[in-house]
Amino acid sequence: MALFAKKKQNKIVKYPGSRQLMNGHMAVISCEKVASDAAASHQSLSDSEMGALWNLEKNAGHLNISNRPLISVMTEDNASAATATAGLSLSGLRASLFSSSAQSIASMQESLFASVGKRLPYLLNLSCKSITKATSNIHCSHDDYHSLNNTGFIQLFARNNQSAADLNIIGRKIAELSLNPVAIAQDGFLTSQLMEPLNLPEEELIAEYAGLATDIIDTPTPAQTLLFGKTRRRVPETWTVDQPVQSGGAQTSNSYMQTVAAQRPFFFDHVTEITDQCLNEWFELTGRRYHRINQYRCQDADYLIFAQGSVLSTAEATADTLRDQHQLKVGVVDMTVFRPFPGDLISHLCKGLKGVLVLERTDQPLAEDLPILADLRNCMSKAIENGQSKGLAFPDYASYKQTSDIPTLYSGCFGLGGQIIQPADIIAAVKNMLPKGKQQKVFYLGIRFVDDNPLSPQQEIHQQAVVDAYPEIKQLSLPATADPAPCTTNLLAIRIHSLAGWNSTHAGNDLAQTLFKQFDFDIKATPEHDAEKKGHPTRFYISANSGPLAFDSPSQSVNTVLAIDPNVFSYCNPLDGLQEEGTFIIQSTFADAQKVWQQFPASAQQTLINKKIKVFFIDALSIAADEFKAQPDAALSLQFDLQNSVFKSAFFKASQFATLVGKTEEEIRSVIDNRQHLVSRSFNEVTEIVVSQMAVGNASSAQTTPSSDVPVLLQQKPANDHAIADIHRFWNQTGNLYSTSNPSNTLADPFLATGIIPASTGIFSDMSANRSQHPQWLSENCTACGNCYSVCPDSAIPGLINTVNEVFETNIKRIEKSGHSVKHLRRAVRTVEKKFHALTADKSVGTVLDPIFAKAIGDTIKEYAEPERQEVAQEFEWFKDVSQSFKFALTEPYHDDMNSRMPRNGGLFSITINPNSCTGCMECVTVCETEALAVVAQTEESLLALRERWDYWIDLPTSNKKFSRIDNLQAKQGVLDTLLLDKKNHNSYFSSSNTASGSGEKTAIHLFTSTVTALMQPRIEHHVKHINQLIVDMEKHIRLQLVESLDISDIDALETAIDENQ
Structure with a gap:
């Protein structure tokens, strides 16, 4: 056949x-x-x-x-x-x-x-x-x-x-x-x-x-x-x-x-x-032909690529490029049938070839060969045996009688865990087979064991240690070539940036279906291959053409980017891979083009200008909200669908699609969506930013590129003597690369080989860019019920109860840390504390404390003589500055009840939002019965305020034990959820960014770890103290026993004993 x-x-x-x-x-x-x-x-x-x-x-x-x-x-x-x-x-x-x-x-x-x-x-x-x-x-x-x-x-x-x-x-x-x-x-x-x-x-x-x-x-x-x-x-x-x-x-x-x-x-x-x-x-x-092995341009090939699955489209396009641009006769074999193994066909096909590359998406440790190559080598062994025997030992197989009949075999492992292989990787693997190539027989594609240009001194030192121990490690992977990618004739290559929970996959599929059904385009559309978790960034890729498309893998080079998430620049570079004179459309609530432009980082502004990219913006959120209000009985998901439909319409307008397909704008409008009012409004309200008239600069700090700065909480973590458990080592080698959206620069090393991750890596995450809203604490409404910090899935809203003195001492330390020295403040704050307690003795929930603090400080300053008054006033200005906009509340359990038992001892309660961990799920707002938490839109100013308050919270000491409302934790006596007011207990679990926003499992885990910490840590401390005392007692006992058996009046015996024990 x-x-x-x-x-x-x-x-x-x-x-x-x-x-x-x-x-x-x-x-x-x-x-x-x-x-x-x-x-x-x-x-x-x-x-x-x-x-x-x-x-x-x-x-x-x-x-x-x-x-x-x-x-x-x-x-x-x-x-x-x-x-x-x-x-x-x-x-x-x-x-x-x-x-x-x-x-x-x-x-x-x-x-x-x-x-x-x-x-x-x-x-x-x-x-x-x-x-x-x-x-x-x-x-x-x-x-x-x-x-x-x-x-x-x-x-x-x-x-x-x-x-x-x-x-x-x-x-x-x-x-x-x-x-x-x-x-x-x-x-x-x-x-x-x-x-x-x-x-x-x-x-x-x-x-x-x-x-x-x-x-x-x-x-x-x-x-x-x-x-x-x-x-x-x-x-x-x-x-x-x-x-x-x-x-x-x-x-x-x-x-x-x-x-x-x-x-x-x-x-x-x-x-x-x-x-x-x-x-x-x-x-x-x-009319659709399949064989046990399907061939592509194999008839005259000198080199063959064997593979299975989706990589074949990329391999075939790469083979065309190698033939056209490098004059290399390369063919591709699709292993459609693997069992029974088609060795009879393969032995004939491979006879006389110069090289055979087998690409396999699996790795089998300790085996001689990967599975396809192992069977390939076996079938060729049969062909060699046919050539050496008088008759054909294996009648259906070819006969290899000469050494030139036997091709050289190469094994390439690629794409494990869904990693996308690029044409440049396949080109590198083919060039490896050439007479002037490395002719490395076994290798990995798409990864690196050694980076020729280390990203940091720490990476260079670590990398050198690995190379010293394994000198040949670099040869185990083939770096991608610098050859240009195979040319594609895609009319459209689109990337959509959105957030999970916004029906982002539906948005991509809807646009793809429209291009397919209404305009008869060939389509390849796929979401980025990560499990979608609510609140996390998503990407969707669409390639569309009036003719056949070559690649199955998402195109790294696109001509259109839709940024449905307005915060996209905060966690990635949406302009990466966007071609010159491409189109960029972004969501924005601003109506002025200049203000929208200022939301882009300076580096993005420069890229847009250099590449002459056409930039458009539209407030799809507001348009969708208006349409949604007209349908009061509709599910909330409809609003996201409407928002995505607005962006779809904006795409057809901004990309000049009508011109591309030779149709009028009216013809395009009539078929892209049955909600014609929505389409018309989208076409009318999408606005272009004339990039040639814009200048680089005045970029908003809210849209900065991802930073590699060491997280604040990480700085407080001690280093571990064991490198495998050292979170600082993990940050330098891995965490910081993911933080800056450069995971591909991670090196395969012994640490990655173990798959072990140090504890508390959740502190690396920063969810600021993944939310458009956040909760805001209204201190005057708070009763310290504890619902918010108990239910928060992200451990992002800790509560604290401090004495007035602790708060004042924190402010003084922050002043000194900023470089100022204080002369009068430590004595003056004692007076302020007394006045504060006097002013709040009859106050309770609902009191706004800022005016009371101001009066107590003002009255204290007045008590100083004129020569010192200016100095005291200046120090109190610093005092106010370092506390930023941090708020405290008077509550019944920590102020009123404490004052009734111990006058002038009422505490200050606070709730603080962790800007890095909060995903904006608003569970805290839902459970708050006194409206002490409100939903506010996240802006540049509100995010800055959150960060300032969080920095202040870090400097505050943990809750003072005198305010504890737990009588006996072991016996479960008292208000048990208040154990979360202890920083050690609350921080027993750092929410990971790899979980869905509002996930109830995280709440359960946080309550469990905090309870275990509260129960076990005191026991451990007591046990360690007991062991240390036993050691002291044992040493004392030994010394006494030695003294009892020794006659201290015998000088010679003492000297002999000393000499023998030195």
Whole structure:
């Protein structure tokens, strides 16, 4: 059989497919719901999308081609899902198993082996993910796929959404003819979440090609004829009431050996022939050609690239570039079928080549080779053996008789955990094979073990220590070349910046669907492959063209950026990769172009000018709010959808899309959204900033680029003697790179190899840029109920109760820290304290303290004689300045009750917002019953005030123990939530930025860690004190014992003893 049949001109295929735009998971379920009867899955993760989509179809009452309702089995764990699928298949149902995590495949291994042995023709639809190694990761790797290699499953791999749909149906037929389960894989996120057009197989095609589970078919193999006769049911009913049998029993050694051995000739050896037959039948019906290995420009190639999955599109585009620009004859091989391994085809294809590069998205420690390369080397070994023997030991394989027949093999590991591989990486790997290249046989792509230009002295010192110990470590990775990326003909390359919780993925999909349906563009659209957590930044990429698109991976070079989040410059550079004369559209509440321009950092202003970028702004938030008010019964999510629709309309206006596609603006308006009033307003209100008329400078400090400054709380942390647990070492090597949005500059080193992270790295995070609002404390309304600091998921709103003296002493220390010396203040504040207590003796909740402090200070200054009065007044000015706008409150439990027991001892209560940790979830505002917390819009001024107050809070001592309201923590007596007023207890848990805004789990963890700290730390301190006392007592006892046995009157004996013990 030829690998590629000649295309027949003007051939009209019977089933061309229905043109649709969907992601890989949707493509699979669109086929499964038509062909299959039942499916099982374990849905414990947010990425279990295939099982969720199947259940949606089931709940909607969908009927398959057998006119049966769908069956769904939801299991408690992954192993049970595999067992349930086996049961469904044994009963004669056309069954499928959905898996969206590598851990699920690992946990169901035993069941998968058994399914093969029982000859069960079901499908395992696999969205490939990383398996937990040093750390966990939910993104793409092929670890789970290759863990199936020895199970006996037939293994297919889809390179895109089209092949994911087609192979699902083809795999179904292969499984049911061979009576062997089939695994059909696609890259998790990179394919499963990528929106792209495909020709979706028609129901009529599926019915004709795959038939029904109940069909009676001619028995396809002699072994099956012996079992079933000349005909059999398409999906055999192993378990029926009329035909009771036992399956899966225990066997003796002899019987087990025979059972296993018999499967090879009678079942496995037929798989290759059946696979080729099914692939050819599919081509005849659809015109879409698949082979066990699919070739791209391999006929005249000197070098081949073998790969699986979504990387193939990038590899093929790179091969074109290498041919056109470097005159290198490079071809690409798609390993569509991995089991059975197509060694017969590969041995012929690779004969006489100069080099073969195998790219694999997995790493198998301690193995001789990675899995594809290992089988590739084995098949070539058979070809060499053919060349050395008289006859052909392996008749289907090529014969390598000369050394020149044997290609040199190269192994490249890439893309683990979903890392995107760039064309420059593949070019580097190909150039490595050339005669003048390094010819490194094993290497990693896309990472670095050594940086030729260290980012800091600390990194240089650390890097040198690694190189000294491992001199060859640099050779283990290939740096990307400086070659230009392969040219793309994308008409549009769009990046959308938004926040999770703002329906950001829906915004991208909506724009992609509009470009696809209304303008017939080829589309590749995908969210950034990170789990979306409410309040966190998101990115969405869209590539669109009137012709075919080459790359599956998100384009790093874009011509349009939509910044739905107005704070985008605070955490990243949205202009990164934006092409010259591109378009930048940003949300802004300002109506004046100059004010919007001033919100950009100076570096961004310079970039916009240099690149001649067209800049637009629109207040989509206000437009959406106005439209939302007109629909009072609508869900809140509608407002975000409206906001995203405004930006979509603004894109079509600002990008001059009408000119690009040769249509009038009216024609564009009429088709992009059915809410024409919204579209018209968006077109009218989007405003251009004429960049050529703007100057660099006067940038607002609120929109500065990410800083590498050491976090304040980190500065207070002591260094750890053990480097692996030292948070300062972790900040220098890792934390600071993520803080400045440069994670790709992290080096692979022994610390990363362990996956160990020091405690308290949550203090690295700064969520200021991720919120548009924040709570503000209204001290006069506060009753110190404790609801806010108890419920805060981010540990971002600590309470404190201090004496007046502690507050004054803090101010004096801050004055001295600022460089001023005080002469009178320490004595003067004692007078102020007395006056303050006198003025507040009859005051309580609701009192505004600023005027009282001012009166007490003013009266104190007046008591000084004129020569000293000016000096005292100056020192009190400093005193006021260092306290910034920090507020205190008088509350019943800490002021009134304390004064009633001990007059003039009332305390000052305070609530402070941590600007770094607060995500703006507003849980604190929700639980506050006295309206002591209000929601305010975050501005440059409000953020600065938050930071000043937080700096002041850091300098304040922890809550004074005399105000404790806990009588016995062990016995749970007292107001237990007040233990959070102790800084040590409150800071026992630092909220991580890697969690969703308002997550209740964080509240539970914070309460747990603070309680454990409050209970255990005093016990530990007491125990350490006890041990130290035991040591002192032991030393004293030893000295006394020595003295008792010594005659101090015997001088000679004393001298002898001293000499012997020196």
